[in-house]
Amino acid sequence: MKRNKLKTAGVSCVAAAVIWTFGSMPVQAAEPDIEASASIMIDADTGQIVYEDNTEELLSAASMSKMMTEYIVNKAVEEGDISWNDEVAISEKVRELSLQTNLSNVPLRQDETYTVKELYEAMAIYSANGATIALAEHIEGNEAAFADRMNQQAEELGMEKYEFVNATGLNNSTMMGYAPEGSGKSAENMMSANDTALLAYHLLDEYPEVLDVAGVPKKTFNEDSEESIEMINWNKMLPGLQQEYEGVDGLKTGTTDLAGNAFTGTIEQDGNRYISVVMNAKTKMSRFTETAKLYDYADRELESQTLVEKGAEIGRDSSIEVENGQEENIQVAAGETLELISSENKEPEYEIAVSKNEAPIEKGEEVGTVVVTNSEASYIQGRANRTEVPLVAAEAVEKRGWFGNMVQNIGNLFSGL
Incomplete structure (x- = not known):
């Protein structure tokens, strides 16, 4: 099963922080003791490190x-x-x-x-x-x-x-x-x-x-x-x-x-x-028995958890304000699925960070990121935190014309008075 790779995107401001709950948190499983000078195991789809030693x-x-x-x-x-x-x-x-x-x-x-x-x-x-x-x-x-x-x-x-x-x-x-x-x-x-x-x-x-x-x-x-x-x-x-x-x-x-x-x-x-x-x-055969320990550990203790689902709304208010748009707000959603290999069910915290909110915005256009902030995952590429996915517009919004701007300015004038 090939999972979507995670993308890294620049952000300009943090819009919100919310929590998703996945259930109780069991006691963390003991890792295997590998008898070798160095060992590592990673998820082949994302590069997430699930075990490492030296x-x-x-x-x-x-x-x-x-x-x-x-x-x-x-x-x-x-x-x-x-x-x-x-x-x-x-x-x-x-x-x-x-x-x-x-x-x-x-x-x-x-x-x-x-x-x-x-x-x-x-x-x-x-x-x-x-x-x-x-x-x-x-x-x-x-x-x-x-x-x-x-x-x-x-x-x-x-x-x-x-x-x-x-x-x-x-x-x-x-x-x-x-x-x-x-x-x-x-x-x-x-x-x-x-x-x-x-x-x-x-x-x-x-x-x-x-x-x-x-x-x-x-x-x-x-x-x-x-x-x-x-x-x-x-x-x-x-x-x-x-x-x-x-x-x-x-x-x-x-x-x-x-x-x-x-x-x-x-x-x-x-x-x-x-x-x-x-x-x-130690021996030609023990390299395989030590490897089997890693695979037993993965089979017994590790599972893939979906932290963010592609197309899912983020938090209670899944919308952002739009500048100079025909609509003042648009709905947003996760642009990709984010999964994590773990031995425990967490209650992940994540932030929405907006990088674009000025019209025009097309449906599906990237407008920011969704970042899981309490993940301790590390990745083979050496990045400390790749637990993020794009935030995309769930609908399109056109730029306001001159008449819309005039109405908006009049509204702002009366609001100021």
């Missing part, structure tokens, strides 16, 4: 950084720079790295060509490192230039704590001397849990079809070849795998000596989609 520390992201490569591939296809059916040539570097069985890989040959789609599937399902570098070289010519693009894209997405040195998330020391030029010999991709969640948020928001691939439990790569290989997804929470959890359909695991065991997951339950990040869990 989210700003810069940690190794390992192969979770392939989400950035996935984002750039999808963007390049969308903008027409490449297509899914492009044939990708395999460089000597990619060939050599793809044969390293100590790394996650599918074998790639230089006397064969592979499509962007085939390599993308190997990356998203099996975290294939050689396939990932092949895509980077196809898009930017070499991996060093692609790493620069990853950093540039991170800045554009609003990420704050990150460093990308290669396309895969491998430690450069494991790349057989093929590490991108200009990067440190033992450098590794780094992100905070907050920025990892932000990256996943943008990936799912802009390219939700990524789950059609990332959610595949098993698939055979290069099926008609002697070098075919069955790719079993490293995300063991997917259907049919060891730690299956109902509703999980993505997103990306990561493991290196520095990163430990990490996992960015996503789940849809009861009409809500969540994104979770667990970094540096």
Whole structure:
């Protein structure tokens, strides 16, 4: 269920403050204790943070950084720079790295060509490192230039704590001397849990079809070849795998000596989609059991509450005065629905702030904002308060003509006397 995103609008004056009641306030539920260096869970539709622990520390992201490569591939296809059916040539570097069985890989040959789609599937399902570098070289010519693009894209997405040195998330020391030029010999991709969640948020928001691939439990790569290989997804929470959890359909695991065991997951339950990040869990399997704690918490304690309904009147007197209008007042209403994920039913307080009240005003035109003032919600974008929606005119009003102004002036004269 996709909910309307909240908009931010400037205001000029506060017109009113009123309270809506949603029922009693139960005791707030205890949050889960996640055994990892950092963890976070957000609402995938709005970016609202519903759980967080040590989210700003810069940690190794390992192969979770392939989400950035996935984002750039999808963007390049969308903008027409490449297509899914492009044939990708395999460089000597990619060939050599793809044969390293100590790394996650599918074998790639230089006397064969592979499509962007085939390599993308190997990356998203099996975290294939050689396939990932092949895509980077196809898009930017070499991996060093692609790493620069990853950093540039991170800045554009609003990420704050990150460093990308290669396309895969491998430690450069494991790349057989093929590490991108200009990067440190033992450098590794780094992100905070907050920025990892932000990256996943943008990936799912802009390219939700990524789950059609990332959610595949098993698939055979290069099926008609002697070098075919069955790719079993490293995300063991997917259907049919060891730690299956109902509703999980993505997103990306990561493991290196520095990163430990990490996992960015996503789940849809009861009409809500969540994104979770667990970094540096104790074991490969515990990253999933710790993630399950977050999903259990969401399922047991969290629900989506409608604070403001689109088209609803606001307060007892849902009207504003209009200057120079044929009518002195017009009805106003909420322009969007505002929902909040919470473990408790609150009695929200909100203010109406008017930014325009001079005629002419068209029906549906934004004339201010409705702001929930007592919300403690925080959002992945880093804004302290996004709990607001537009205030719109429920009816149109035309500007007064000269005769209307004359009548108004006469009325004001007698009123003054």
